[in-house]
Amino acid sequence: MTALDSAPPDTTVPPFPASAPQQPRPVGTIRTPDVLALVGSLAAAAATTGILWTQLSPFSGILGYVVVTWCLFVFYYAMLVRFDDNRPTVRDRVAAVVVHSLAALVLAALVDVIIYTVVKAWPALVHLNLYTQDLATTELMDPLTKGGILHAIIGTLIEVGIAMGIAVPFGMLTAVFMHEVPGAFARLVRTVIDAMTALPDVLAGLFVYATLILFAGRGLLKWFGPGFYGFAAACALAITVIPIVARASYVVLRLVPGGLTEASYALGSGQWRTVWHVTLPTARSGLATAVILGTARAIGETSPVLLTAGVSNVYNYNPLHQPMMSLPLLAFISEQKPPGSPFIQRGFACAAVLLVLVLVLFVTARAIGGRGPGQLSPRQQRRRAAESHRDLARFTRRQGAHIASGIPWEGS
Amino acid sequence: MAGIDSSAGEQPSSAIDPRHSAVRRNLRARLNWSDHAFRAIARGGGLMVLVLMVLVGTFLTFRALQALRKAGWSFLTTQQWNPGAGSFGIAAVMVGTVLIASVAILVAFPLAMGTALYISEYAPYRVRRLLTSVVDLMAAVPSVVFGLWGAFFLQWRMVSLARWIHDWFFWIPLFQVRGVGRNDTSQTATYYTSSTFMAGVVVALMVVPIASSIMREAFSQAPPGEREGAYALGATRWGMIRAVVLPFGKGAIIGGTMLGLGRALGETIAVVSIISPVYIIQPHILLHGTSSVSSLIALQYQESGTFAVSALMAAGLALFAVTLLVNFVAAVIVSRSRSGAMSEA
Numbered sequence: 001m002t003a004l005d006s007a008p009p010d011t012t013v014p015p016f017p018a019s020a021p022q023q024p025r026p027v028g029t030i031r032t033p034d035v036l037a038l039v040g041s042l043a044a045a046a047a048t049t050g051i052l053w054t055q056l057s058p059f060s061g062i063l064g065y066v067v068v069t070w071c072l073f074v075f076y077y078a079m080l081v082r083f084d085d086n087r088p089t090v091r092d093r094v095a096a097v098v099v100h101s102l103a104a105l106v107l108a109a110l111v112d113v114i115i116y117t118v119v120k121a122w123p124a125l126v127h128l129n130l131y132t133q134d135l136a137t138t139e140l141m142d143p144l145t146k147g148g149i150l151h152a153i154i155g156t157l158i159e160v161g162i163a164m165g166i167a168v169p170f171g172m173l174t175a176v177f178m179h180e181v182p183g184a185f186a187r188l189v190r191t192v193i194d195a196m197t198a199l200p201d202v203l204a205g206l207f208v209y210a211t212l213i214l215f216a217g218r219g220l221l222k223w224f225g226p227g228f229y230g231f232a233a234a235c236a237l238a239i240t241v242i243p244i245v246a247r248a249s250y251v252v253l254r255l256v257p258g259g260l261t262e263a264s265y266a267l268g269s270g271q272w273r274t275v276w277h278v279t280l281p282t283a284r285s286g287l288a289t290a291v292i293l294g295t296a297r298a299i300g301e302t303s304p305v306l307l308t309a310g311v312s313n314v315y316n317y318n319p320l321h322q323p324m325m326s327l328p329l330l331a332f333i334s335e336q337k338p339p340g341s342p343f344i345q346r347g348f349a350c351a352a353v354l355l356v357l358v359l360v361l362f363v364t365a366r367a368i369g370g371r372g373p374g375q376l377s378p379r380q381q382r383r384r385a386a387e388s389h390r391d392l393a394r395f396t397r398r399q400g401a402h403i404a405s406g407i408p409w410e411g412s
Numbered sequence: 413m414a415g416i417d418s419s420a421g422e423q424p425s426s427a428i429d430p431r432h433s434a435v436r437r438n439l440r441a442r443l444n445w446s447d448h449a450f451r452a453i454a455r456g457g458g459l460m461v462l463v464l465m466v467l468v469g470t471f472l473t474f475r476a477l478q479a480l481r482k483a484g485w486s487f488l489t490t491q492q493w494n495p496g497a498g499s500f501g502i503a504a505v506m507v508g509t510v511l512i513a514s515v516a517i518l519v520a521f522p523l524a525m526g527t528a529l530y531i532s533e534y535a536p537y538r539v540r541r542l543l544t545s546v547v548d549l550m551a552a553v554p555s556v557v558f559g560l561w562g563a564f565f566l567q568w569r570m571v572s573l574a575r576w577i578h579d580w581f582f583w584i585p586l587f588q589v590r591g592v593g594r595n596d597t598s599q600t601a602t603y604y605t606s607s608t609f610m611a612g613v614v615v616a617l618m619v620v621p622i623a624s625s626i627m628r629e630a631f632s633q634a635p636p637g638e639r640e641g642a643y644a645l646g647a648t649r650w651g652m653i654r655a656v657v658l659p660f661g662k663g664a665i666i667g668g669t670m671l672g673l674g675r676a677l678g679e680t681i682a683v684v685s686i687i688s689p690v691y692i693i694q695p696h697i698l699l700h701g702t703s704s705v706s707s708l709i710a711l712q713y714q715e716s717g718t719f720a721v722s723a724l725m726a727a728g729l730a731l732f733a734v735t736l737l738v739n740f741v742a743a744v745i746v747s748r749s750r751s752g753a754m755s756e757a
């Protein structure tokens with residue numbers, strides 16, 4: 001720029017961190033007038049609706065009260081903000097209130113589903129026999145102290161176990177294929193996987209019903225059935241879960257840093273060795289999450305099981321013969337018993353046990369899958385460091401066999 | 413042995429800065445036998461999935477042919493479902509399916525948008541990951557649980573809402589309720605339960621997490637530079653959202669909603685739990701009784717005759733075609749959108 005630029009620079013500018021992720025700036029600030037406007041309009045809305053409901057009373061019902069209060073609240077709030085601020089600000093505030101309310105509504109619905117199920121199930125859940133017996137001798141109106149759902153728990157575990165045994169290898173293989181062998185065919189498979197994800201689950205059940213159930217005990221299927229059996233349900237579940245596992249795994253594999261695989265290739269290893277020793281181990285936690293989320297889906301699927309597994313009240317450990325009960329199916333069947341029967345509560349108990357299973361799977365998935373690929377927990381880091389030290393010691397030993405002088409090995 | 417075999421052409425590569433070199437290096441993968449085996453196996457896995465899907469489609473078609481041949485075009489126009497008497501069609505169940513899915517999407521769309529915007533724009537940074545997991549958890553709640561909750565709890569709480577809609581909007585044919593006059597509280601609540609509306613609302617709650625997670629993913633990928641630009645020009649937060657986030661996520665909004673629609677069309681157990689089946693075209697969405705293709709299959713599969721099963725296959729095929737169409741369109745829209753966001757599950 002000037003004549004001086006032949007002189008060496010005496011200040012250094014740190015390079016712009018191009019690779020550092022851009023962080024959004026938190027822009028929310030809470031001002032006292034905002035809070036006052038919120039609280040004030042909420043109180044005003046509740047009071048106005050209260051007058052409407054108690055004095056001018058063609059209205060009734062809690063739901064209506066809440067809805068009218070909310071509408072009035074938004075109106076009052078907009079008015080209050082308008083006293084101080086301009087029109088865009090009013091729109092901003094109203095939008096914020098609406099977005100918060102919608103999100104709260106969804107959360108409230110989820111919490112309500114969970115709490116209602118557990119509360120309705122509680123009378124059944126507290127009896128220990130629920131977890132230790134089947135329904136072999138339980139009549140329609142027998143109290144909750146008789147009979148249990150253990151046969152359904154066992155059935156669910158067997159069916160989901162077999163289903164995941166089929167779905168995980170196929171799903172992962174497909175994901176690896178889509179990731180490692182790109183091309184027109186891989187794109188086609190991806191589109192098909194996307195379409196399968198949305199396949200109505202009842203169709204998977206219908207397909208298996210028409211192939212494995214109707215012809216069970218005959219011809220090629222002479223070892224199965226006849227009639228409904230657990231393995232068919234596992235196949236139906238596998239059909240619904242394969243695309244889920246494949247898609248989730250594919251997303252995780254795409255996150256493996258290219259530098260790692262490139263380094264592996266640069267060291268001379270082939271594609272297979274790279275996949276087996278670099279790509280898959282790096283994505284391990286994400287893949288585990290994919291499998292667990294797939295399992296959570298498989299456990300809760302009802303319609304494929306309804307069409308294939310059949311209904312049974314007794315233990316059945318053999319997936320190839322006789323109907324096999326599972327938890328979602330028992331919940332569904334119990335719900336259709338006449339009102340007043342303890343079976344309604346048993347059905348809710350099944351639903352509650354299902355919820356707990358799904359919750360446990362989810363927490364596990366978050367615990368192991370919280371990190372991105374290649375990020376290690378402290379324990380994994382220590383193990384990795386220990387491996388490196390062992391390697392170093394091994395190299396030194398091998399070098400030491402040739403040169404006993406103790407010169408550090410430099411690889412030449 | 414294998415790996416990437418790079419040969420630098422005829423150029424002595426060290427002499428020329430590779431960035432300015434006009435000659436591209438010739439990169440060629442030389443695979444050894446284990447890589448070939450690996451590729452073959454992987455390709456086989458992909459092929460298996462393809463075959464499975466084609467098998468489901470062709471098998472449904474093949475088994476449905478028997479019923480379709482007998483019914484002919486009347487399959488599309490007949491309302492009742494009585495394969496034993498040779499009179500069956502999907503007119504009623506398809507209309508029911510579409511109505512339930514429409515109600516579900518109308519309810520789910522604002523909820524999903526609100527949730528996605530809240531998580532990506534409004535929620536404190538610390539709880540965003542937690543909220544994302546909570547929405548994913550909602551997607552994993554078994555449909556039978558939603559069905560129980562809807563049948564035993566929600567629809568009885570919603571009767572007053574249905575009654576209110578009927579009282580004020582009775583002049584719209586969709587909201588008419590036969591047998592109940594306006595402001596007529598003497599009739600029992602059962603006129604309003606087990607209706608298209610109730611089933612649609614419960615299905616909506618199952619659709620929200622699916623649509624919302626796709627939208628959220630796209631929203632959170634809106635470029636920070638453009639956001640900051642909008643703020644620098646004096647935009648409020650909502651102004652920024654309208655100017656940057658929503659246009660950026662437009663494809664995901666449409667695609668996510670359509671994926672949700674596909675899910676709503678195929679939902680089975682929650683619908684079966686709530687509705688009471690009638691096999692006539694039922695356009696009054698608040699009135700007791702409706703039907704859908706998937707609930708038809710779930711309720712009738714035990715009909716022993718092969719012909720009845722064939723008829724069910726035909727209904728299933730129709731559902732298959734409709735959902736496939738909706739989902740293909742959704743997938744194309746999502747992948748064409750600027751964000752290219754894909755959902756995790």
